[in-house]
Amino acid sequence: MEAFGLGGNITNEAPSTYNGKACEEYTVPTIIPVLNVTMQTDMWYVVLNGTAGPDTPLADVTYLTPFGENLGTSSSIYGDFMVGIPDASKFVVTGKAQCKQAKNCNGSSSSQKEEGETARILRERGVKLAGQSRASPLMAEMYELEA
Numbered sequence: 408m409e410a411f412g413l414g415g416n417i418t419n420e421a422p423s424t425y426n427g428k429a430c431e432e433y434t435v436p437t438i439i440p441v442l443n444v445t446m447q448t449d450m451w452y453v454v455l456n457g458t459a460g461p462d463t464p465l466a467d468v469t470y471l472t473p474f475g476e477n478l479g480t481s482s483s484i485y486g487d488f489m490v491g492i493p494d495a496s497k498f499v500v501t502g503k504a505q506c507k508q509a510k511n512c513n514g515s516s517s518s519q520k521e522e523g524e525t526a527r528i529l530r531e532r533g534v535k536l537a538g539q540s541r542a543s544p545l546m547a548e549m550y551e552l553e554a
Contacts, residue, residue, distance in 0.1 A: 425452035425465045446473045461490045 408518040416436060423432035438444065452465040464485045471478040 409435055411501055420450075423452060428454065428465060430454045430465055447471050463490065 416438070418434045420432040420434055423430055426433075430452045433453060433456075435449040435451060436445045437447045437449075439446060449468045450468045450470070452468075454463040454465060456462055465488075466485060467483045469481045469483075471480070
């Protein structure tokens with residue numbers, strides 16, 4: 408589980424409402440740096456709680472618009488978002504004692520090998536993968552064009 412927080416190039420659009428609740432609206436674009444092309448835009452609707460406690464997300468609406476083409480929209484609604492540490496009983500795995508560990512656990516699989524290979528190639532080209540565990544082939548090509 409991750410803590411709620413926004414990163415990147417954030418713009419506070421204005422006070423807004425989402426499903427009748429007063430909130431702030433934030434825009435977070437995902438941009439290919441080399442081409443300066445917006446691939447998607449996330450619209451976050453957040454209740455700011457100030458000193459009363461952590462801010463509470465209401466929804467994240469993602470508009471997929473690579474190269475200006477509107478491909479669709481997806482929404483994540485946080486209707487029962489609760490601040491704090493989740494109850495440990497929600498993470499109890501039943502039957503764990505009877506479940507044998509896979510032979511390749513903590514080893515490499517083909518997808519892990521590809522991921523590592525892509526990261527290695529990008530690092531060799533001088534690309535810093537800050538906080539990204541996976542780099543797509545498209546991003547590799549973009550960085551190659553820059554080099």
